[in-house]
Amino acid sequence: MEGSSRIVARKAEEATLRRFLAVAWLESFVGPIGLLEQPTEKEFVSCLRNGILLCNAINKIQPGAVSKVIEGHSASEVLDSQPLPAFQHFENVRNFLVAVKELSLPAFEASDLERDSTEAASTVKIVDCILALKSYHEWKQWNGGANGSFKYARSPIVPRIHSTSRIELVDSSKMRKHLDMSMFSDKLSHDDAESRTIEKAIVRKLIDGVLDTKDNIDGDMLDSIHHGNMDSAEFFRKIVSCCLHERQLNQSPEHSVSSLKEVSCNHWHLLKLQEKDLSDLKSLLSSTRNEFAMLESQWQSDMNDLGRIVQELSDASIGYERVLQENKDLYNTVQDLKGNIRVYCRIRPLFDAGEGSAVDFIGDDGSLVVVDPLKPHREARKIFHFNRVFGPIATQEEVFKDTQPLIRSVMDGYNVCIFAYGQTGSGKTHTMCGPSGGTSNDAGINHLALNDLFHISCSRKDLMNYVVEVQMVEVYNEQVRDLLTDDFSAAKLEIRNCTSNGESSIPDAKTYVVNSTVDVLNLMKLGEMNRVACSTAMNNQSSRSHSILTVHVRGKDSTGNTIRSCLHLVDLAGSERVDKSEVTGDRLKEAQYINRSLSCLGDVIAALAQKNSHIPYRNSKLTQILQSSLGGHAKTLMIAHISPEAVSYGETLSTLKFAQRVSTVELGAAYLNKESSEIKELKEEVERLKTALSRKEAQTIRPRSFKENENPVPDLTPPRLRRLSIESSTSVKTEKVSYMENNRYGSKTVAAKSKPKPECSVTRPRRLSLEGAKPIKKNLPQIQTSSVSISRIYELEAQPCSIPDPSQQQTNVGNNNRWCHSSEADIRDRNCSGTDSLIPMYNSSIPRSPTSSARQIRRPELVGRSRVQPIHSPKTPEPPSFSIKGGSGAHAPRSKLFQSNSDTQLLC
Numbered sequence: 001m002e003g004s005s006r007i008v009a010r011k012a013e014e015a016t017l018r019r020f021l022a023v024a025w026l027e028s029f030v031g032p033i034g035l036l037e038q039p040t041e042k043e044f045v046s047c048l049r050n051g052i053l054l055c056n057a058i059n060k061i062q063p064g065a066v067s068k069v070i071e072g073h074s075a076s077e078v079l080d081s082q083p084l085p086a087f088q089h090f091e092n093v094r095n096f097l098v099a100v101k102e103l104s105l106p107a108f109e110a111s112d113l114e115r116d117s118t119e120a121a122s123t124v125k126i127v128d129c130i131l132a133l134k135s136y137h138e139w140k141q142w143n144g145g146a147n148g149s150f151k152y153a154r155s156p157i158v159p160r161i162h163s164t165s166r167i168e169l170v171d172s173s174k175m176r177k178h179l180d181m182s183m184f185s186d187k188l189s190h191d192d193a194e195s196r197t198i199e200k201a202i203v204r205k206l207i208d209g210v211l212d213t214k215d216n217i218d219g220d221m222l223d224s225i226h227h228g229n230m231d232s233a234e235f236f237r238k239i240v241s242c243c244l245h246e247r248q249l250n251q252s253p254e255h256s257v258s259s260l261k262e263v264s265c266n267h268w269h270l271l272k273l274q275e276k277d278l279s280d281l282k283s284l285l286s287s288t289r290n291e292f293a294m295l296e297s298q299w300q301s302d303m304n305d306l307g308r309i310v311q312e313l314s315d316a317s318i319g320y321e322r323v324l325q326e327n328k329d330l331y332n333t334v335q336d337l338k339g340n341i342r343v344y345c346r347i348r349p350l351f352d353a354g355e356g357s358a359v360d361f362i363g364d365d366g367s368l369v370v371v372d373p374l375k376p377h378r379e380a381r382k383i384f385h386f387n388r389v390f391g392p393i394a395t396q397e398e399v400f401k402d403t404q405p406l407i408r409s410v411m412d413g414y415n416v417c418i419f420a421y422g423q424t425g426s427g428k429t430h431t432m433c434g435p436s437g438g439t440s441n442d443a444g445i446n447h448l449a450l451n452d453l454f455h456i457s458c459s460r461k462d463l464m465n466y467v468v469e470v471q472m473v474e475v476y477n478e479q480v481r482d483l484l485t486d487d488f489s490a491a492k493l494e495i496r497n498c499t500s501n502g503e504s505s506i507p508d509a510k511t512y513v514v515n516s517t518v519d520v521l522n523l524m525k526l527g528e529m530n531r532v533a534c535s536t537a538m539n540n541q542s543s544r545s546h547s548i549l550t551v552h553v554r555g556k557d558s559t560g561n562t563i564r565s566c567l568h569l570v571d572l573a574g575s576e577r578v579d580k581s582e583v584t585g586d587r588l589k590e591a592q593y594i595n596r597s598l599s600c601l602g603d604v605i606a607a608l609a610q611k612n613s614h615i616p617y618r619n620s621k622l623t624q625i626l627q628s629s630l631g632g633h634a635k636t637l638m639i640a641h642i643s644p645e646a647v648s649y650g651e652t653l654s655t656l657k658f659a660q661r662v663s664t665v666e667l668g669a670a671y672l673n674k675e676s677s678e679i680k681e682l683k684e685e686v687e688r689l690k691t692a693l694s695r696k697e698a699q700t701i702r703p704r705s706f707k708e709n710e711n712p713v714p715d716l717t718p719p720r721l722r723r724l725s726i727e728s729s730t731s732v733k734t735e736k737v738s739y740m741e742n743n744r745y746g747s748k749t750v751a752a753k754s755k756p757k758p759e760c761s762v763t764r765p766r767r768l769s770l771e772g773a774k775p776i777k778k779n780l781p782q783i784q785t786s787s788v789s790i791s792r793i794y795e796l797e798a799q800p801c802s803i804p805d806p807s808q809q810q811t812n813v814g815n816n817n818r819w820c821h822s823s824e825a826d827i828r829d830r831n832c833s834g835t836d837s838l839i840p841m842y843n844s845s846i847p848r849s850p851t852s853s854a855r856q857i858r859r860p861e862l863v864g865r866s867r868v869q870p871i872h873s874p875k876t877p878e879p880p881s882f883s884i885k886g887g888s889g890a891h892a893p894r895s896k897l898f899q900s901n902s903d904t905q906l907l908c
C-alpha cells in the first residue's frame with residue numbers, strides 16, 4: 001500500500017512539475033498571466049477557463065488558428081474580476097480545441113475547464129495540451145516555420161535536467177523515488193537467503209537508480225512487486241525492457257527531432273543573444289575605432305610637434321657640441337700660447353676590489369671628484385679639473401693616444417717633456433715603462449712614443465731625414481747616473497745649463513743612435529735593469545730614483561732646413577710616507593732624497609704658478625734637469641697618478657692639489673727649433689765676420705799699445721780684449737708665436753734694462769734693448785745682410801757687460817716677472833733672451849724706451865759689407881769674460897735676412 005501511495009505521490013509530483021512547466025511556458029510565451037510561481041490546479045484551471053490565454057498562445061504559434069478570440073478582461077484580471085459569461089468561455093475554448101485538433105496535438109475536453117472541483121486527470125490533459133503546444137512551437141521554430149507533420153510524444157519530465165527557475169524551486173529530495181524492498185524479505189527462504197540478499201541489494205540499487213532517472217515507470221509493475229506477484233528477476237527483466245523501450249522511444253525520429261528542436265531552440269536563443277552581443281560589440285568596436293582614429297591623429301600631431309622639438313633640440317645640441325668643440329680647441333690654443341703645463345690624471349685600479357674607492361666621479365670633461373671613503377659625507381667631496389682623467393680601466397693605449405699629438409710634435413721641432421708624478425705605488429712606472437715583464441700590449445708611453453717616432457720618421461723619409469738618439473739617466477740620491485752604461489763607478493754626471501735648442505743638458509751621458517724599436521727596447525731594458533728599485537711595504541718594485549729617458553731628434557730636409565728637439569720621458573720616484581713604506585737604512589735615505597727632490601719640484605711649480613721672480617731650479621738635480629721643460633719653451637705634460645685606496649686618501653689629495661697647481665703654470669708658447677738653410681748661411685757669414693773682427697781688433701789694439709804713453713786715457717776703463725761672437729739662432733718661431741714672444745722678450749729687455757746692476761759702471765749707456773732697433777727698421781730696405789750683422793755687433797759691443805753677484809743679482813725675465821738666479825748659466829739665458837731685442841725692431845707696436853735716442857746716436861754708420869767702425873771703449877770696468885748666448889728668433893720677415901731668427905752669442 002505504501003508503494004502504491006508512493007507511486008501516486010510520484011505521479012502527483014510529476015503532474016505538478018508539468019503544470020508548473022506549462023505555466024512557465026505560457027507566461028514566457030504570451031506574457032504575464034497573473035499566476036503565482038507555483039499555482040494550484042484550481043488556480044491554473046481558473047486562469048485558463050475563459051480560453052483567451054489558450055487562444056492567444058495558439059494564435060501566436062499558428063497565426064489565425066483561432067480566428068476570433070472573445071476578449072474580456074486582461075489575463076491578470078481574470079482571477080479577481082468578473083468572469084466572462086460562460087458561452088463566451090465556451091466559444092473561446094471550443095475554438096482553441098478545434099485548432100489544437102487541427103494541429104494533431106493532444107486536446108482535452110472543454111468541460112475540463114468548467115469544473116469547479118478539478119480532477120487530477122483532467123488537469124493533466126490540459127497540461128499535456130499546453131506542453132504539446134510548447135513542443136509544437138519549438139518544432140516549428142526549429143523547422144523554420146516550414147510545413148510538415150508534427151507528432152507529439154509525451155516526454156518524461158526529469159526535474160534535474162530542467163533549469164527553469166520554477167522547477168528548481170521544487171525540493172529535489174521530494175523528487176527522489178525509493179522502492180521499499182523490505183516486503184520481499186518475508187518471502188525468502190533461509191537457504192538461499194544469502195544469494196537473495198545480494199540479489200535484493202542489487203535490485204534495490206537498480207530500482208533506486210531507475211526510479212531516480214526514470215520517472216514514468218509503469219505503476220502496475222511496481223504494484224506487482226509490492227504485492228509479490230513478480231519476482232525480482234522478472235522485475236529486473238521488465239525494467240530493462242522498459243528502459244530499452246524508453247530508449248527506443250527517445251531514439252525514435254520524432255523524439256530525436258523534438259529533442260533536437262528543443263536544443264536548437266536553445267541554440268537559437270543563444271544565437272540571438274550572441275548576435276545581440278555581437279552587434280553591441282560591433283558598435284563598441286566602431287566607436288572604439290573612431291576613438292582610436294581620433295587618438296591616432298592626436299598622437300600623430302603630438303609626435304610631429306615632438307619631432308619638431310626634438311629636431312630643434314638636436315640642432316641646438318649639435319650647435320652646442322660644435323661650440324663646445326670650438327671652445328675646447330680655442331682653450332687648447334690659448335693653453336698652447338700661454339704654454340700651460342697640461343695635466344692628466346690616471347687612477348690605478350684598486351688592488352682589493354672589495355675596498356671602497358676614494359674616486360667618486362670621473363667626468364669626460366676632465367673633472368674628478370674624490371671623497372674620503374672613511375668619511376663619505378657630502379662635504380668631504382673634493383672636485384678637481386684636469387685636461388683629462390683616466391679611470392682605473394683606461395688602457396695604456398688610451399693614455400698614449402691622448403699623449404700622441406704632443407709626442408709627435410717632437411718630430412716637428414718642439415721640445416716635449418712628459419713626467420709621471422704620484423705617490424709610491426700609484427702606477428707611474430706602469431704608465432711610463434709598462435708593467436715589468438708585461439706584454440707588448442701593456443707597453444708604456446716610453447716604448448709607444450719611440451715606436452711612434454720611428455713610424456713618423458719612416459712615413460716622412462722622402463721629406464726629412466731623421467736621426468734619433470737616446471739617453472737614459474736617473475737621479476739617485478741627488479746624483480745623476482747614466483743608466484745606459486756598465487761602468488757605474490764613473491757614471492756621476494754633470495748637468496749643463498738648460499738649452500732650448502734640443503741639446504742635451506747632460507752631455508756626458510751616453511747617447512745611442514737608435515734606428516728601430518728593437519734598439520730602443522734593448523736600451524730601455526738595460527736602463528730599467530740598471531735603475532735602482534726595491535721592495536717596500538707600499539710597492540713590491542718601488543723605483544728609488546727618478547728616471548729620465550731623453551730622446552734627441554735631429555732632422556734635415558732636402559732644402560737644408562734642420563730641426564733639433566728633444567723629448568724627456570720622466571718617471572719620477574714616488575713620494576712616500578716613511579712610516580707607511582716602513583723603510584730603514586739605505587731605503588730610508590733614498591726615501592728622504594726622493595721626498596726632498598719632489599719637494600723642490602713642488603717649490604719650482606709653486607714659484608712658476610705664482611710667477612715668482614725667483615724659480616729655485618737649482619735646489620735639486622731633478623729640477624735642474626727639468627728646467628728646460630719647466631722653465632723653457634717646451635710642451636710639458638704631467639701625468640698625476642693616484643691610488644684609489646682609502647688608506648692613500650691623504651696622499652691622493654695632496655697629489656691632486658699639486659697637479660691642480662701645476663695646471664696653472666704658464667710657461668709661454670713652445671719654441672719651434674727649426675733652422676733654415678738661410679740661417680745656416682748667416683751663421684757661416686757670422687763666423688767669417690767674427691774672424692775678420694778679431695783680426696781687426698788685433699790690429700787696432702797693437703798700435704794703441706804702442707801709443708799708450710803718448711795718449712793716456714786715465715778716466716776710462718782700461719781697454720779690454722773682446723771677442724764678439726754672433727751665432728745664428730737655432731730657434732725659429734712661427735709668426736703667431738713669435739709675435740707673443742716678441743712681446744715677452746721686448747718687455748723682458750725693457751725690464752732688464754731698468755734693473756739696477758751694481759757691478760756695472762754708472763756711465764754705462766744701457767743694455768741692449770728693443771728701442772735700439774728702431775732706426776734699423778727705418779733703414780731696413782737698404783740694409784745689406786752683413787751690414788746689419790755688423791751694426792748689430794756694434795750695438796751689442798757698445799753695451800757694457802758684467803757678471804752680477806749670483807747670490808743677489810736677479811734679472812727680470814719679461815712680463816711674467818719671472819726672476820732667475822744670475823749664475824753664469826742664467827746670465828747666458830738671460831742674454832740669450834736679450835738678443836731677442838732684434839725681434840721688436842720690426843714691430844712698431846712695441847713701446848719705445850725713452851733712451852731710444854741715445855741708442856740711435858750710438859748706432860754706427862753702415863757703409864758697406866766689410867766696413868767696420870772703430871770700437872768705442874766701454875766706460876764701465878770690464879768683468880772677466882763670459883758668454884751670452886742668444887736663442888730667440890726674429891720673425892715677420894721683411895727681407896730674406898729677417899726671415900729667421902738669429903741667435904747671438906757675445907763673448908766679452
Ligand SMILES: Nc1ncnc2c1ncn2[C@@H]1O[C@H](COP(=O)(O)OP(=O)(O)OP(=O)(O)O)[C@@H](O)[C@H]1O
Nearest residue numbers: 348424425426427428429430435539542543573574
Ligand atoms: N693602470 C694600472 N693597471 C694595472 N695595474 C697597475 C696600474 N697601475 C699600476 N699598476 C700596478 O700597481 C703596482 C705599482 O705600480 P708602479 O710600480 O707602476 O707604481 P709606481 O708609482 O711606479 O711606484 P714607485 O713610485 O714606488 O715606483 C704594479 O704592480 C703595477 O703593475
